[in-house]
Amino acid sequence: MVSALLPHRVAVIGASGYGGLQTVRLIQSHSQLRVTFLGGHGSVGSHWRELAPFLETGPDLRVARPDPDAIAAAADLVVLSLPNGRASTLAPALLERGLRVVDLSADYRFAQLEDWRQVYGSHGAVERADAGLCAEAVYGLPEFNRPAITTARLVACPGCFPTASLLALLPLLKEGLVLPEGIVIDAKTGTSGGGREARQHLLLAEAGEAVVPYGVEGHRHTREMEIQAATLARSRPLRLQFTPHLLPMVRGLLATVYGQLSASDCSAAQLASHFRDTYRDHPCVDVLPVGVYPSTKWVRQTNRALLSVAANPHTGQVIVMAALDNLLKGQAGQAVQCLNIMLGLPDPMGLPLDPFYP
Numbered sequence: 408m409v410s411a412l413l414p415h416r417v418a419v420i421g422a423s424g425y426g427g428l429q430t431v432r433l434i435q436s437h438s439q440l441r442v443t444f445l446g447g448h449g450s451v452g453s454h455w456r457e458l459a460p461f462l463e464t465g466p467d468l469r470v471a472r473p474d475p476d477a478i479a480a481a482a483d484l485v486v487l488s489l490p491n492g493r494a495s496t497l498a499p500a501l502l503e504r505g506l507r508v509v510d511l512s513a514d515y516r517f518a519q520l521e522d523w524r525q526v527y528g529s530h531g532a533v534e535r536a537d538a539g540l541c542a543e544a545v546y547g548l549p550e551f552n553r554p555a556i557t558t559a560r561l562v563a564c565p566g567c568f569p570t571a572s573l574l575a576l577l578p579l580l581k582e583g584l585v586l587p588e589g590i591v592i593d594a595k596t597g598t599s600g601g602g603r604e605a606r607q608h609l610l611l612a613e614a615g616e617a618v619v620p621y622g623v624e625g626h627r628h629t630r631e632m633e634i635q636a637a638t639l640a641r642s643r644p645l646r647l648q649f650t651p652h653l654l655p656m657v658r659g660l661l662a663t664v665y666g667q668l669s670a671s672d673c674s675a676a677q678l679a680s681h682f683r684d685t686y687r688d689h690p691c692v693d694v695l696p697v698g699v700y701p702s703t704k705w706v707r708q709t710n711r712a713l714l715s716v717a718a719n720p721h722t723g724q725v726i727v728m729a730a731l732d733n734l735l736k737g738q739a740g741q742a743v744q745c746l747n748i749m750l751g752l753p754d755p756m757g758l759p760l761d762p763f764y765p
């Protein structure tokens with residue numbers, strides 16, 4: 408049910424980063440949400456106009472330290488867009504004060520704190536004692552977890568690679584159309600996936616005119632995908648090979664999932680029809696006709712994921728391609744989609760679905 412107290416007040420913590428900037432921008436054009444607090448660290452004291460002088464409109468606010476009492480006085484909902492390990496230093500205090508929280512980091516993507524420690528334990532050496540919140544947090548993949556998101560206090564948005572990969576994989580796994588063994592995810596992303604902080608490998612001189620694989624053995628998103636795929640599809644445990652590549656583009660992500668069909672005579676047309684049925688009521692995901700393959704440009708600056716399904720009778724494999732904008736459907740757009748669901752609003756409210764093309 409839609410609350411009578413509109414628009415809803417939202418705090419964005421990490422406003423100066425890529426995720427924060429996108430979140431504020433989306434909320435600015437959202438009729439039911441309003442940004443009422445900006446939080447950060449190095450940018451504390453900066454006015455929004457200084458952070459985003461290229462935008463016509465924006466909140467008349469300065470970035471403040473993310474003091475939980477000050478946030479609770481200003482807002483009802485919080486989007487945390489912080490480096491891994493930082494959200495868990497804030498979320499418990501925000502929840503205690505009755506706020507609902509959407510986190511873009513990996514801090515609450517694992518129901519078992521121990522799993523997070525194994526994958527992210529070296530990040531910022533944060534000591535955590537919030538195992539209960541890890542168990543409570545709801546994985547914010549709306550297309551497969553809507554009922555839980557509706558009532559959640561704490562939503563953990565998936566990573567950008569897991570969003571694309573799970574949208575491609577889950578319709579197959581849920582129906583037992585693919586064997587859980589030997590699945591390979593080959594993915595490409597642009598440099599904004601690494602955030603706004605300066606890093607040598609993201610310099611134009613390093614990343615320009617180059618395609619570079621990284622994290623080939625045990626990228627941190629692998630475990631998140633293995634756990635969430637098995638949980639959301641109620642399948643037996645999975646082991647995935649995930650190979651990401653950095654491409655010389657700013658935004659955009661393409662994940663191609665390869666798996667062995669359990670019935671090798673399943674055609675691409677049958678598979679595509681199954682995918683269309685799966686996403687029929689989900690306005691942020693579309694399935695292309697068989698033989699049409701998605702481009703990251705077709706989803707740039709949108710909250711839409713575009714999928715395409717192929718089958719190779721020669722190898723008995725299914726191949727699913729998923730393209731999305733890592734900063735929108737892979738991050739800030741997904742956060743706003745989750746806020747919409749938490750507030751009983753339509754999924755795509757305030758979210759662009761058509762790209763500015765080319």
Ligand SMILES: NC(=O)c1ccc[n+]([C@@H]2O[C@H](COP(=O)([O-])OP(=O)(O)OC[C@H]3O[C@@H](n4cnc5c(N)ncnc54)[C@H](OP(=O)(O)O)[C@@H]3O)[C@@H](O)[C@H]2O)c1
Nearest residue numbers: 421423424425426447448449450489511512600602603738
């Ligand atoms: N980029 C993507 O494609 C993508 C996709 C999905 C998920 N994610 C996840 O989303 C989160 C944000 O990513 P991003 O790319 O937006 O990062 P980013 O551009 O590096 O921004 C990080 C933000 O965190 C703030 N910050 C850092 N330390 C802080 C602290 N101690 N207290 C308060 N604020 C602090 C920074 O504020 P100051 O400038 O004020 O220091 C900055 O605004 C990360 O966890 C990332 O893994 C990213």
